[in-house]
Amino acid sequence: MxxxxxxxxxxxxxxxxxxxxxxxxxxxxxxxxxxxxxxxxxxxxxxxxxxxxxxxxxxxxxxxxxxxxxxxxxxxxxxxxxxxxxxxxxxxxxxxxxxxxxxxxxxxxxxxxxxxxxxxxxxxxxxxxxxxxxxxxxxxxxxxxxxxxxxxxxxxxxxxxxxxxxxxxxxxxxxxxxxxxxxxxxxxxxxxxxxxxxxxxxxxxxxxxxxxxxxxxxxxxxQVGAAAAAGPGRRILGAAPFMHGAGGWQMLGTLLSGGLLAIPDVVHRLDAAGLCVLIERERLDSVALIGEAFARPVAEELERNSYDLSSVRAVTVGGGATSPGTKERLLAALGEQAVLADGAGSTETGRVIQGDLAPGEKAEPGVFTLLPRACVLDFARRRMLEPGEEEIGWLAARAPLPFGYLDDPAKSEATFPVVAGERVAVPGDLAQLRGDGKLVLRGREAMTINSGGEKIFAEEVERALLTHPAVGDVLVLGRPSERWGQEVVALVRLDEQADDEELRGRAAEQIARYKLPKAFVRVLEIRRSPAGKADYAWARSALAAVAEGKS
Structure with a gap:
């Protein structure tokens, strides 16, 4: 029928x-x-x-x-x-x-x-x-x-x-x-x-x-069923947690298109070697990884051991910052047949921006192409910005959109406003449109640090620090400062020794000096959810403990 x-x-x-x-x-x-x-x-x-x-x-x-x-x-x-x-x-x-x-x-x-x-x-x-x-x-x-x-x-x-x-x-x-x-x-x-x-x-x-x-x-x-029958279907690695929006969407998208969903043997933690074995055995062609937390261990495993991953055609990273170096290492290990897409979005929008990287290309940190549903609003949320306008505004998405938030009419109205006669989703990411139409993602409003009257975007500082080979993971926060109002502090997990000035020096090649961390707190691990989301409550507690001399 x-x-x-x-x-x-x-x-x-x-x-x-x-x-x-x-x-x-x-x-x-x-x-x-x-x-x-x-x-x-x-x-x-x-x-x-x-x-x-x-x-x-x-x-x-x-x-x-x-x-x-x-x-x-x-x-x-x-x-x-x-x-x-x-x-x-x-x-x-x-x-x-x-x-x-x-x-x-x-x-x-x-x-x-x-x-x-x-x-x-x-x-x-x-x-x-x-x-x-x-x-x-x-x-x-x-x-x-x-x-x-x-x-x-x-x-x-x-x-x-x-x-x-x-x-x-x-x-x-x-x-x-x-x-x-x-x-x-x-x-x-x-x-x-x-x-x-x-x-x-x-x-x-x-x-x-x-x-x-x-x-x-x-x-x-x-007709969708007929389209699934017309081709062999994609063969996709189901490693991203299904309980996270992007992982759940990948899971459903695979099964609604007639593809194969290959779920790793180990599901309670990242097993980089197990992922590579599964990709090789099942000849998977699509791999999704969650930011640096997934991408770097997989890149390191591919460099340590030999696998035939020539079946892989597409790798996506998202859910957190991934350093340009890690992206390039992944592609170099996978071979000429693979391309990498670094995408971003939210629960309220889905993926709306993407940056593609082919083998041999250099990644431009924080720069993306707008996908069809994406737009950028001015800071007052009254109009949509055009390429080349200097204003930092809000990344937004057009329909299809959610109906709202469960039992929260006020938050629903705030996140899904009508702008210029069109209902849009504005989840809280700040962005800037360049003259060439590319988007520079600045980061979440809640993670913006106001230091001495200057706005500093935590994710921009994190991306800069991740260019240092010693930095395995990083989380940047603002803390109160008598002089500046707020000052930048970085929690870092180091894979090898590096002093503060080395870290600042590498980051200074990417960002202005006023954005550099005033202090570094070394931790054994950055606490994140299985989906790669940072645990900010833990991070603030860690900073407080340092301030009180407990660690």
Whole structure:
């Protein structure tokens, strides 16, 4: 049957599975699962949710942008086959899935779940002890589906075993027809405050971020399925955490286009050697890495050991600063066939700027090309800037956009204003348009340091410091100063010895001297989330400890 309405993600998932049922969809350790097998499990889990009464209770047309009329399902999981299964099953049952950062403490998890109000939680057994500390304080008792893992933790009281539930769930339990405006909820990283639930419509997120832009606006789900069947599909490394926006989008984009999603054996930490072995074994052609934290260890592994990675055609880095030297090392190790794309965006926009680098080229730090949905607003947010205007403004995105933030009308209005008659997303990144149309990304407003009346962008200083070969990772902050108001301080993880003046001297080749750190704090590791996002609360505590003479 030809579907003429805008397709939902659930429509697309079913159409692709029908078009390529025997093609492999997911590889993880010894498991190899076809699209037909994947969709069978998706439908079984969707039926289980529907049989429990979970689904949509108010339609999108009845709701304001910050409201949800659906039940929610929390995905509290490491990367694994269960993540896309539960994600797609929620869509099929008209339940809105949302991501949970598995590094959260019990206190942080409580805040997130209290905000997200899950009617069901799918979680790995390793997280059962933390979840158990939170469940009693939630307003409602969610359905618990526990995924067995190497932890050996027993089922929580009242929880169902995930695999047993799927094995006994009926394949033909009636599920409602999905709607293209059914929600996909993505919680922001929360690096500078409490994470916010961003409410995307399924069709809009597909059009904006996960593959729909390649098709005409009136494309049907069956046509997308036919396109998947027409080619072999991309073979993609699923190393970026699925609980992070970019990792989740890559996961869904792979499975909605008929590609192969190869999930590394080790999912709780970065295993650079394991990634290289997987890429070689499965002949993967696309690799996504999270900033310097992922890219440098992989580059070092490729330089230490020999792998046949000639299948790789595209490498993307994002989610954090990646030094020009690391990008160049990666490309040199991979060979002439690969290109590298350094992209940036946010939960509210998806990737909207990108910088491509071919073998032998030199990277220009912080400089990007605008993708079709990107624009730059003036600082007052009244108009869109033209190339060559000197003003530092706001990186923004045009439609498709989220509806708003869950239960936060004021923040929704502030982040999604109407400018010159057009609704845009302004997540808080400062940028400047050059005369050649290229964009210079300055960094998050919240991370801007005001020192002696001069604005200093922390990410610009970080990029400059990363050019020194001794700097393995860096995080730049402002701290109070009697003389300057604020002064620049850098937390650095060094891979080899270097004194402060060496570090300042290298950075001074890239940035003005007033931007240089007044002090360096050496740490064993920069704390980051699995998605590469910096832990600023930890960083401020580390600076405070130094000021108090504790370290």
């Amino acid at each position: 030809t579907r003429t309405r805008r397709p939902s993600v659930a429509d697309l998932s079913r159409a692709v599975a029908q078009a390529v049922p025997a093609r492999e969809a997911i590889v993880h350790r010894s498991l190899r699962r076809t699209y037909g097998e994947l969709q069978d499990r998706v439908e079984r889990l969707a039926g289980l949710l529907a049989a429990r009464g979970l689904g949509a209770h108010r339609e999108r047309a009845e709701l304001q942008g910050h409201e949800s009329g659906q039940d929610h399902l929390a995905l509290y999981l490491h990367n694994g086959p269960e993540y896309p299964e539960a994600n797609l099953a929620a869509f099929a049952a008209r339940v809105a899935p949302f991501n949970v950062n598995y590094r959260y403490t019990a206190a942080e998890l409580h805040k997130l779940l209290a905000d997200g109000r899950p009617a069901a939680i799918v979680y790995h057994a390793a997280f059962a002890p933390t979840l158990a500390q939170v469940l009693g304080s939630l307003e409602t008792e969610p359905l618990l589906l526990q995924v067995a893992d190497d932890s050996g933790n027993p089922l929580l009281p009242g929880a169902l075993d995930y695999e047993q539930s799927l094995a006994t769930a009926p394949r033909d339990w009636p599920t409602p027809a999905s709607d293209p405006d059914d929600l996909y909820v993505i919680y922001t990283g929360g690096t500078t405050g409490m994470p916010k639930g961003t409410l995307w419509g399924q069709h809009d997120i597909w059009r904006a971020v996960i593959g729909g832009a390649a098709f005409p606006a009136n494309v049907t789900a069956d």
